[in-house]
Amino acid sequence: MLGKTAGGVFWMLRYMERSENTARMIDAGLRISLTRSGAADGEWTSILTALGVINAYNANYETVDGPRVINFLLRDKANHNSVISAVEAARTNARMVRTALTREVWEAVNECWMDLSELLARPINQQDLPDILSTIRKHSAFVRGTLAGTMVRNDIYNFARVGTFFERADNVARIMDVKYYILLPSILHVGSATDNVQWESILRSTSASRAYQTLHENEHNPRDIARFLILDHRLPRSLAFCYRKIQRNLQHIADDYGQLAPCNGLVNGICQKFDNTSIDLIFDYGLHEFITDFLIESQSLGRQIEVDFRFSE
Amino acid sequence: MRLKISHTTSYHYDAPVPYALQQLRLRPKSRAEQTVLSWDLSVENGHQQLSFEDEHANTVDLISFEPGVSNITVHCEGEVEVTDTNGVVGKHSGYVPLWLFKRATPLTRAGSQLRALAASLERTENDLSDLHALSALVLERLPYSTQQESAELSAEQALNVGHGVCQDHAHVFIAAARHLDFPARYVSGYLMMNDRVDQDASHAWAEVHVDGLGWVGFDISNAMSPDARYVRVATALDYHGAAPVSGMRFGAASEALNVKLQVEQRQE
Amino acid sequence: MTETRQMFDEMYGFSDTAREPYANYADWIALEEFANLKRKSAQAEKLFRLTGITFNVYGVEEETERLIPFDLVPRIIAAKEWQTLSRGIEQRVRAINAFLHDIYHRQEILKAGRVPVEMIAQNEAFLPQMIGVSPPGNIYTHIVGTDLVRTGENEFFVLEDNARTPSGVSYMLENRETMLHMFPELFNRNKVRSVSQYPRSLRRSLAACRPTCSSDHPVVAVLTPGIFNSAYYEHAFLADQMGVELVEGHDLRVVDGRVAMRTTRGYQAIDVLYRRVDDEFLDPLNFNPDSMLGVPGLMDVYRAGGITIANAPGTGIADDKAIYSYMPEIVEFYTGEKPILKNVPTHRCSEPDALAYVLDNLAELVVKEVHGSGGYGMLVGPTASKKEIAAFREKLKARPDNYIAQPTLSLSTVPILTKAGLAPRHVDLRPFALASPNGVEIIPGGLTRVALKKGSLVVNSSQGGGTKDTWVLED
Structure with missing residues (x-):
């Protein structure tokens, strides 16, 4: 397959995943603003920070408030990470790699774009918001579903999966990078209402709330939450889970090509780190430092994949 | 030689x-x-x-x-x-039709100055002597000078500058010859200057197709037809097609x- | 429909009873409810949008992707009619390839005086870089889309031979898919010949034109200018259907004397390049140096025999509108046969007598630019305003050799579904022919373009035309 096509497939899925992640984060922010109006502005600021668009937002708006942030994150085409921008970028990539996709996958992406272009054409009514957020998530899931259901398991499929998990892990890590402090053990805050809301929010924005309840009998506990999001192989959004998937998919490509690439070594290294650590070791090392290290390593993995498979000249 | x-x-x-x-x-x-x-x-x-x-x-x-x-x-x-052939290269061969050599290219398009130059040529019954006269006319209008304005001038631009190198001479001469309805082409090659071994650059001249003789070479810059000191390397409609x-x-x-x-x- | 028809209708001829090939369809549609047809029509549009069969419109910022309107009444061609058409097209395609070989080699047709030298000598479409180049099998134009019009029961004319990079074949295929999806019962009642083999035929035909350096399993690729090109959908569609890579200029490079594409595993040589990029932009090293779409050195590899380019560069000399007027001579010269398909009588404005006639009769004629396409820069005398005619007259006088003129033909009509029910609209027909050393294959079908405005003769999609499914019936 063409290097450009591999890059296009990888990015198409990254953008689809990004639209979904943004919708989840808006959902979590919305929940906080409904339950505790005082905490909401701080919450929106950290969402903007985690999505890497805080500077772009501040350049356009003077104050951080819910409706503006939501509009910026969902509809603003000047925000290249907004849902509409991400969906458009996914569709542009899909058009570019049309020959690598089944008709079903292409139509799922195209329909997503058609639907959301219409839904997000005008400012959004607060009461329509939950529906819209759920539509965004459904479309992303639908694209993943057609991919799983119709694509041949070859390099194209593997690049698509790498894109999905790469973006997902990146998103979870960025949320933790911004919010690590609420997961730090602190005598002052333990058990306070603030913490419970914040912890709940972190779980919601990573879609892990329900899973956490099921798997943990005890009350919310920052150490457990951190372990769950970083190391738990049962949670499909944990860093360890995503990276094991990336590792496998890159290994499939290597098997297919009959040759290991430098990126295989890099991803193996990252996975080993997850395997050889525990939440206690992470806290001893420093949660924030651990996440920062991870983000740096994942960035170099991204660059290496691009080089190894000749995404561009 | x-x-x-x-x-x-x-x-x-x-x-x-x-x-x-x-x-x-x-x-x-x-x-x-x-x-x-x-x-x-x-x-x-x-x-x-x-x-x-x-x-x-x-x-x-x-x-x-x-x-x-x-x-x-x-x-x-x-x-x-x-071998010295007095500049006569001979019969046309190959698939390129002679009419193609009358086609103006961007480098040999006739502008007002070029048309004036061509018009100033006094035509006689003898094409060959007319072409030698044209060659002299071009050199007179465009004295040799290595002070180049830019690397690639069209014939008309060269006339505006008022002096030129072998490439400009060839382009102006070719443009004028085509304007007078002769098939003409550009030649790039080597010339051994008698007084030195180190030459400044590779050389360029022109060839015109004359009825009865075929292609005949004209080195405008040196006011002569190529002799045994000239090596032809490439020919084309203009510099673009023959550039080394x-x-x-x-x-x-x-x-x-x-x-x-x-x-x-x-x-x- | 009691009044006598002025124009030939594919469904009714000049009468008000359905012609033979439409008999079955006419019975069917007579029983269909109008509301149901409208619903199907909306459904078809949704299907097209979802599939993404859109084209980009230049210079329109707001809506950059549009649909070409699809009309659900098919254009039906009887087996016998098709037989004549396909024989005629085959003859023309053979003649065009022979002409191209001759014009880039010995130019016998010019020496014989059958086509004037000036027609070629002063023609920008003549590409000197092609002189002496003999592509595999001496096939220069591999894919031809012949535009035909009809004025009566047995009156077919060739309007244009599109020998460069004809487009529209994806509509032929998608229109059929849509019809099969919406009206499966119609295909039980009518024996319609299949067109879906086109991508396989295209790939086979291209593969048969592989260069000698290629293996028995040639690597074929489609070269597109990119996703912003108006026909991008078609490029992607054809590559996808053929199961080959869709490449852009920046995916390609000269490697080991071949043109190779950058894959995830390194560079892979291409044997046959089906290019949908115009000559001028094909190779910045050899043609337009500013082209960002092309592949530097492609032409050098081609001339060294390292790749087949389909269609070959320089084929424009054969479908030029001025050369078109010599097609009857060209067909006779190379095939030794009388042309099976007629040309539309054409006045070459470069000739003084013809120009005088055209200037005197502008209001009755269609005047076209010699090198134009897409229905741009043309005058349709009978529907033009006085002001338009006056303005065109000046353009024509300033550059007569840039124009040809033809009588306004009363193109045949086919009904379309309008808000007020069925109404006749003018159509043309573009069948697609594939040429290879194994012969000429013509797909039984084609692209029927239809002018949606009442009375309009301009069917081009860029000018608001629509398309129809085209049925060729089995014997």
């Missing part, structure tokens, strides 16, 4: 070049008035991709740069035996060119 030629073209770039191609028209051919006894072409920091014969029967080599180099050198060396080197490259590096050319007579 046996001529020994050594021709080195070096390009230097102020930054590494990621990708570049060059077309070389640097291989003289044996034909009636010249026999190529030996000819070697080598490239440093480049890779020969292919070669083919273009529509004017020039041998073209396509070379690519090794990725990331910042200089490349093309070296030609060989010996050619040349024409290329394109990616990246923003700027280019510096250095040519070393020696042509000397070899005693048998």
